[in-house]
Amino acid sequence: MSGILTVCDANVCRSVAAELLLTEQFSRHLAAAGIQVQSRGAQALPAHSACRLVEDLRDDEAWRSRARKHQSAQLDVAAIEEADLILTATISTRASVVSLVPSARRRVFTLREAVSSASGFIPSTGAAGDDLVRDFTAHLDSRRGLQSLPTTRGSRWRRASHPFDIADGHTGGHRAHVEAVAQVEKAVSQLVGAMTADPTLPFLAGDRR
Template identity: 35%
Template structure:
């Protein structure tokens, strides 16, 4: 069985290809023998570009995913991409909303990175455990994990914007991985490192779910 994950951001030069590279690296080092198909796309790609310099500087040259990261070229998302993946992870709510307008049927398996990780941290409830027990005859799947996260929406408190935002302050929402491609190198690096930690946590959550029936 293949586990198919799609990462989406705006231009597909920084956040989404970096997230995909991190997950590709994690799955390559994994010992479960599962086959993973990991891709990244952008919702507003004007022309093809490689991964940004700051993101590439955070990729270990000796990692299993280094070669694919070096050869990355930004790609505009297509409708077929939305049908071909079990789990879709966006950088922000803006991309999530754009994908929902493109293909409403994908809403149930599309999450921002921070949303997916927050939902995955929840201790399973009895109802979830009973449903898992009732499906013991079939192997856990990534599509099933996306469904589990979707069922938790509205029942889990996610990070919220608090207080008043001043006109000159950053519009970034705590539920988003902000687009800092044109910000300072220091902030750019910090946001990408935070994303790396979140993707690694997401992989751990997915792995625990997928190994539950082993």
Template identity: 30%
Template sequence: MPTVLTVCTGNICRSPAAELLLQRELGDAITVASAGTHALVGHGIPAPMLTELAADGIDGAAHQGALLTEAVMRDADVIITMTRDHRRLAVQTAPGALKRTFTLAEVAAAAGTGATLTGTTVAERLASLPAAIAAHRHILADFDLSDVPDPYRRSQDAYHESYTMIRGAAREIGAWLRG
């Protein structure tokens, strides 16, 4: 089954939220997983992010932080990072993943500006995503491709800000991939 991998630092706030939101958007057509560049392995999602997820009817209690490895990246069809630095670290971990690794902002901007995907199913459209973004980069250069700020150990407002960015991007990406 096609796989999307979401990546952040600790794999307990942003990337699991993106994982859960994208999985909800895309259903059973693909698998969405997450990992962290400096993961808090085995740790759960902090209460403030669980609160944000719960407000959208998502239960994140079962999540446990996992480390980003070359093997995990090799198995992913598309890798979506929360920041440009995460993208850099991911590509250092698995250089062969360069052409299928993007920031969340890049993918959402490509979706929002109508980059052309091919195929009729979510899986087929996901397979065409790297080429669609590559062909659309000249348009994306004019966009503010902001990183998703890390809310860890900050206020509920910080979690809400990050979550809102991720949720908006996940909705945009989900609609694009569903066609």
């Protein structure tokens, strides 16, 4: 197994944004630079491009080129079995992963769930690339169910989603779409920060308590 798999429904927005953002941010850290990230959709139609909001998330042409080259792909057993860590947009998508490969249960989390469980992560000495991912996955699994769920509120028109979900913005209009992509970006930044922070630095260790 190797790398990280991100999963949403159609593989055109949330999972693609997470894939590209993780790749971008991992490239800035020596220990994480070799981590491979790919994405899939639990209900994907084949060969669809990334949505425009994902393409417009960055101004640089390298980002736009990667977004334009994306082709949606259906989640399958091979992709699940290959990944050391699987990050989903919602708990229902997490369940879809486990229904395909029950043995993957200890490697699959929603993106927000992973962020919530990341506190206190200390990698093995010298861990980099796939070893860093495996250490992080083991840490997340050890904290499964121990975190307090954040409170989420619905609205007059929209029922509150699970606090570990990043809901599909395509079904809620432009504002919801923008919010969903922003939530992915924030969660990825927090996750990469937790994976790559040096726990030997006192101020970082203090942040983790």
